Amino acid sequence: MLLYLKEMDEIFAEKILSWSYETPYDFYDNExxxxxxxxxxxxxxxxxxxxxDEVFGFFCIGDSAQVPIGADFGAYPQGYxxxxxxxxxxxxxxxxxxxxxTFILQQIYEVHxxxxxxxxxxxxxxxxxxxxxxxxxxxxKEFCHRDIEFLTMVKGA
Numbered sequence: 001m002l003l004y005l006k007e008m009d010e011i012f013a014e015k016i017l018s019w020s021y022e023t024p025y026d027f028y029d030n031e032x033x034x035x036x037x038x039x040x041x042x043x044x045x046x047x048x049x050x051x052x053d054e055v056f057g058f059f060c061i062g063d064s065a066q067v068p069i070g071a072d073f074g075a076y077p078q079g080y081x082x083x084x085x086x087x088x089x090x091x092x093x094x095x096x097x098x099x100x101x102t103f104i105l106q107q108i109y110e111v112h113x114x115x116x117x118x119x120x121x122x123x124x125x126x127x128x129x130x131x132x133x134x135x136x137x138x139x140x141k142e143f144c145h146r147d148i149e150f151l152t153m154v155k156g157a
Contacts, residue, residue: 001096002051003103008058012047013040015055021089024124027148028086039064048103057087059104067120067150073143075152080118081108097131105135105155116156123149 006012017032017040030036039045044064050056059065065084066076076082087100108117119137121128129139129151137153144150 001099003048003056003100005107006047006049008040008043008045008047010037010041012055012058013037013045016040016047016058016086019086019089021092025089025092027122027124046107048100054090055088056091057085057100059086059107060084061108065119067143067145069145070120070141070143070150070152073141075120075141075143075150076118080116080154081112082118082120083108084119093127097128098134101131101135116154118152118154120150120152123151129153 014032014037017030017036019029020026021028040058042064044062045058045060047055048057048059061081061083063082065082070076083104085101085104087097091100105117109115118140119132121132123129123142132153135155137155139151140154141152142149
């Protein structure tokens with residue numbers, strides 16, 4: 001599977017915002033709005049395309065990758081690059097997550113050097129948590145917002 005990075009643009013953002021996941025992953029569905037598109041165009045998001053020029057996924061770094069309420073629980077101390085990811089629902093559950101997230105980590109390391117990385121995941125998403133653990137992430141901090149439990153996971157430099 002060949003993946004490549006593209007700068008996020010309005011067309012990619014609109015495609016991503018239209019994705020619909022199966023239950024219980026529909027938690028990750030987004031609602032299309034002008035504000036949501038503008039968020040994705042804030043230069044912290046990148047589109048990932050496959051060798052057929054299909055939008056395979058995306059990632060974001062920095063504050064865009066954090067659950068805002070997590071700061072109130074001390075979930076985001078300094079010293080990490082926060083990363084958020086999303087894979088096109090057409091490709092989820094097919095064993096492509098390892099290659100996808102490895103590609104993202106390589107992109108982060110190319111730009112920022114080999115730095116500590118942190119992500120936030122809903123605790124019900126055991127499929128993603130297993131993937132992150134395979135890639136060397138360890139559980140760090142749990143917090144709850146609107147009856148959803150979240151977990152930060154970190155990978156050292």
